[in-house]
Amino acid sequence: MTDLLQTLLNGLAVGSLYALIALGYTMVYGILQFINFAHGDVFMIGAWSAYAVAAALGFTLAGGDPPGWAAVAVLLSSMGICAVLGFFIERFAYRPLRSAPRLNVLITAIGVSLLLQNTGQLRPVFGTQPQSMPALLPDTTLFQVAGVRVGLVDVTVVLLAVAMMVGLQWLVFRTRFGSAMRAVSHDHRIAALMGIRVDTVISFTFVVGSALAAAAGFLFAMKYSGLKQPADATWVLLGLKAFVAAVVGGIGNLQGAMLGGLLIGMVEMLGAAYLSPHLRDLYVFVLLIGVLLFRPTGIMGSTSVEKV
Amino acid sequence: MTASPWAGKAGALRPGTAAAATAGVTPFAVGLLLAAALQYAVGPAVGPFFSDLLIKIGINVILAVSLNVVNGYTGQFSIGHAGFMAVGGYAAGALTYYTSMLAWGGPQVQGGVFGVGSALFVGACLVGGLVAAAAGWAVGLPSLRLRGDYLAIVTLGFGEIVRVLLQQTQDVPFTADEARALSPVEMATHLGGSLGFSGIPFYTNLFWVWCFVTLTLLVAYRLKESTFGRAFLSIRENEIAAEAMGVDTTRYKVRAFVIAAFFAGVAGALFAHKIGTTLNPRELGFMKSFDIVIMVVLGGMGSISGATIAAVLLTVLPEALRGAADYRMIVYALMLVLVMIVRPQGLFGIREIWELPPFARRRGR
Numbered sequence: 001m002t003d004l005l006q007t008l009l010n011g012l013a014v015g016s017l018y019a020l021i022a023l024g025y026t027m028v029y030g031i032l033q034f035i036n037f038a039h040g041d042v043f044m045i046g047a048w049s050a051y052a053v054a055a056a057l058g059f060t061l062a063g064g065d066p067p068g069w070a071a072v073a074v075l076l077s078s079m080g081i082c083a084v085l086g087f088f089i090e091r092f093a094y095r096p097l098r099s100a101p102r103l104n105v106l107i108t109a110i111g112v113s114l115l116l117q118n119t120g121q122l123r124p125v126f127g128t129q130p131q132s133m134p135a136l137l138p139d140t141t142l143f144q145v146a147g148v149r150v151g152l153v154d155v156t157v158v159l160l161a162v163a164m165m166v167g168l169q170w171l172v173f174r175t176r177f178g179s180a181m182r183a184v185s186h187d188h189r190i191a192a193l194m195g196i197r198v199d200t201v202i203s204f205t206f207v208v209g210s211a212l213a214a215a216a217g218f219l220f221a222m223k224y225s226g227l228k229q230p231a232d233a234t235w236v237l238l239g240l241k242a243f244v245a246a247v248v249g250g251i252g253n254l255q256g257a258m259l260g261g262l263l264i265g266m267v268e269m270l271g272a273a274y275l276s277p278h279l280r281d282l283y284v285f286v287l288l289i290g291v292l293l294f295r296p297t298g299i300m301g302s303t304s305v306e307k308v
Numbered sequence: 309m310t311a312s313p314w315a316g317k318a319g320a321l322r323p324g325t326a327a328a329a330t331a332g333v334t335p336f337a338v339g340l341l342l343a344a345a346l347q348y349a350v351g352p353a354v355g356p357f358f359s360d361l362l363i364k365i366g367i368n369v370i371l372a373v374s375l376n377v378v379n380g381y382t383g384q385f386s387i388g389h390a391g392f393m394a395v396g397g398y399a400a401g402a403l404t405y406y407t408s409m410l411a412w413g414g415p416q417v418q419g420g421v422f423g424v425g426s427a428l429f430v431g432a433c434l435v436g437g438l439v440a441a442a443a444g445w446a447v448g449l450p451s452l453r454l455r456g457d458y459l460a461i462v463t464l465g466f467g468e469i470v471r472v473l474l475q476q477t478q479d480v481p482f483t484a485d486e487a488r489a490l491s492p493v494e495m496a497t498h499l500g501g502s503l504g505f506s507g508i509p510f511y512t513n514l515f516w517v518w519c520f521v522t523l524t525l526l527v528a529y530r531l532k533e534s535t536f537g538r539a540f541l542s543i544r545e546n547e548i549a550a551e552a553m554g555v556d557t558t559r560y561k562v563r564a565f566v567i568a569a570f571f572a573g574v575a576g577a578l579f580a581h582k583i584g585t586t587l588n589p590r591e592l593g594f595m596k597s598f599d600i601v602i603m604v605v606l607g608g609m610g611s612i613s614g615a616t617i618a619a620v621l622l623t624v625l626p627e628a629l630r631g632a633a634d635y636r637m638i639v640y641a642l643m644l645v646l647v648m649i650v651r652p653q654g655l656f657g658i659r660e661i662w663e664l665p666p667f668a669r670r671r672g673r
Contacts, residue, residue: 097648107605115641282468288461
């Protein structure tokens with residue numbers, strides 16, 4: 001019982017991280033119909049810039065308890081850095097290809113992904129050494145349920161992720177700008193005819209998606225303090241799993257991305273705990289193929305018939 | 309008698325004539341001669357570093373040209389080519405390694421370029437191709453019913469599953485006695501795991517690589533010019549129209565996929581037996597798949613010569629940039645993005661190099 005609860009808690013925490021990243025994939029797919037492979041690397045930059053900001057502010061592993069505003073400052077600056085990064089990626093790599101075949105945009109995305117990884121590896125940027133994130137949040141136990149310790153970090157991860165998802169829902173479905181976003185995702189040309197600035201909306205989508213990825217990166221660094229080097233394959237794999245979450249939930253669908261993220265997190269953690277910890281990557285991709293075979297548009301995706 | 313539309317066309321060959329037979333054999337003969345020349349004249353002249361580079365180029369040409377059958381001809385989007393490469397490489401590597409262990413008591417190379425060991429190696433390459441083709445069939449049959457990006461996602465998932473499973477295999481036995489103690493099923497689960505499959509005999513040489521390159525290029529070319537291949541192209545141009553014209557699109561897509569997987573398996577087998585290779589699942593992950601996709605897109609979708617030239621360029625380029633150390637991959641990534649923005653159709657578009665201005669001759673149309 002204790003084990004199961006602990007596993008579910010882990011699944012919830014990891015799943016909300018996947019969900020945050022998946023939102024970025026699904027927003028870009030909904031609007032531009034292409035897989036933004038560089039999104040996983042924006043997440044990596046988010047985690048690393050959180051570390052870099054924390055280090056620049058003088059917080060280290062050995063430096064004692066940081067003040068309460070430290071986590072907020074680090075989170076906001078990391079989100080800011082990635083939002084700017086997302087804006088520039090869209091502006092200079094994807095916008096020139098707006099009318100090119102989707103395959104080209106995809107290759108460009110891979111190019112951007114390689115660029116981010118390898119720029120991150122440069123010595124003046126983050127370097128090639130793995131680093132340990134200092135604990136910005138105190139490691140206090142909030143409460144215990146059936147012998148499972150629920151710490152401040154876990155609760156922060158889940159609550160912050162949920163808050164951001166709710167915020168995004170509000171943005172997309174309750175604001176004027178959100179209806180412009182939905183209009184653009186429905187049809188670029190008609191949206192433009194209705195007086196919507198399509199380029200602005202697309203830029204904004206990238207900014208929001210990248211900021212969410214940065215938040216996920218920060219939370220990831222809080223929960224798992226060891227940061228692998230920027231070009232390490234684990235980052236790409238985390239990005240891919242988040243992408244799988246978006247597909248499983250139904251790509252282009254915001255609630256789907258959240259549901260998919262939680263599902264992927266749970267499946268991964270339950271599989272690792274009860275089947276074999278070595279095969280944890282396997283469950284995710286088997287789930288993906290299973291979902292695609294029986295429900296190709298994902299759990300919450302809508303089917304559309306292609307007409308001539 | 310009404311004239312056949314082909315009757316007046318220069319170069320049209322009637323099946324069964326002597327001219328047709330020679331036309332069929334000549335390219336193979338030329339390819340074999342070229343491969344022999346590379347092995348015996350060019351290889352020794354340029355030394356081991358450039359020989360190795362020529363082998364890498366050959367393997368990448370096979371990979372790019374075969375992926376082109378799926379991505380270029382048929383317009384499907386597969387990003388799991390390295391997965392098939394891994395399947396073929398491990399199947400072939402295990403076959404030669406364990407056969408050598410059982411038959412000769414050790415993984416040493418037996419005989420020269422045409423020796424008994426090479427016969428085993430060539431057989432293993434074909435077996436590797438067939439195993440990969442079977443995997444391609446199993447993956448393709450359910451997933452090719454889906455359109456567009458979903459195939460990409462399934463193939464990506466497949467590649468990752470192959471990698472994870474291979475990483476869970478056990479250590480390779482080092483001595484003949486240990487190998488003899490294993491049953492054939494156990495051999496299939498002793499493939500080195502995440503440390504890699506080391507000790508596969510180094511049979512790959514310029515001759516055999518370029519023989520397989522010749523085979524791949526000719527199959528790709530003949531395919532493109534045949535009725536069978538035209539069905540692939542029709543799916544790329546307009547799937548719904550192709551279906552309306554009676555092309556069984558799912559079946560043709562699966563065929564394209566199986567053909568591509570076969571050659572990816574062969575390339576994997578050649579890679580597995582290359583000097584200095586420790587077959588490692590991580591090396592054959594999605595980054596390798598992306599590399600191959602990049603070659604196809606850079607060359608131009610459906611252009612065999614384009615894919616070939618792009619494969620050569622993208623194999624040489626990282627080596628040439630090696631001096632730039634840290635900035636190598638950054639330059640590579642930037643070039644990729646720039647090429648996509650400046651020349652989105654790739655080097656040659658959907659055409660071949662000889663169909664473009666400096667080479668194109670006026671054809672009777």
